[in-house]
Amino acid sequence: MQLTFLGTGGAQQVPVFGCSCLACQRARQDNRYARGPCSALLQSGDETILIDAGQCHLEQRFAPGELSRIMLTHYHMDHVQGLFPLRWGMGELIPVFGPPDSQGCDDLFKHPGILDFQAPFTPFEPVQWSGMTVTPVPLQHSKITFGYVFRKNGASGNTLAWLCDTCGLPPQTLAFLQNTPLEHLVLDCSHPPGDTPPRNHNDINQALAIHHVLQPRHTWLTHISHTLDNWLQENRLPESVSPARDGITLAL
DSSP states (O other): OEEEEEEOBOSSOBSOTTOOSHHHHHHHHOGGGOBOBSEEEEEETTEEEEEOOOSSOHHHHSOTTOOSEEEOSOOOHHHHTTHHHHTTOOSSOEEEEOOOOTTOSTTTTTSOTTEEEOOOOOTTOOEEETTEEEEEEEOOSSSOOEEEEEEETTOTTOEEEEEOSOSSOOHHHHHHHHTSOOSEEEEEOOBOOOSSOOSSSOBHHHHHHHHHHHOOSEEEEESBOHHHHHHHTTOOOOTTEEEOOTTOEEEO
């Protein structure tokens, strides 16, 4: 099982339009520091799963039949915008899974095209796909949002949690994850430390507190803003915590 980060930024992305901060200048000069909309590709056996669909031009990036399914954390535009042109494609239907949000985003439910929206996930109710167990867990965001825990069946400790977008964790989710040994934790962290509590997305203090409580082998920060990138240039993280980068792959 392996996970490839397709994008590690927020809705602003990095570089930010019109911004001349050091992080944005660096990203313009070196594409390794650019951050697209938060998304990833999970591959395990015969499964190729797209986690969130905020990347543009999905219809050009993937061949027909390449994606086994698409999993959505929530229906904010920067996590679903790639579905709008993809839906008007031709060929086999693509199963799409997500939280029970009856509003969805714009007219995706009304005009799904080749997107085959499945019955919404139920919190903490695991599903089995091709040798892996996937468990949806509620997060704290401005729209109903799920994180996902992926475990390769029969492989002790081979577990990854994807927790984005969130600001802190609900008590039930925290308790569930404390009883789930994690090899990798992919965690929302949009902001540097601030004077006021953040809303909708973790700041670095919240992210490190979650890392400390859950004790994964390694935590990867994602949904990163240019302000956090600037902070990271002058501050060090614990050895078991790293900012993710677009294009890197985690092998479990």
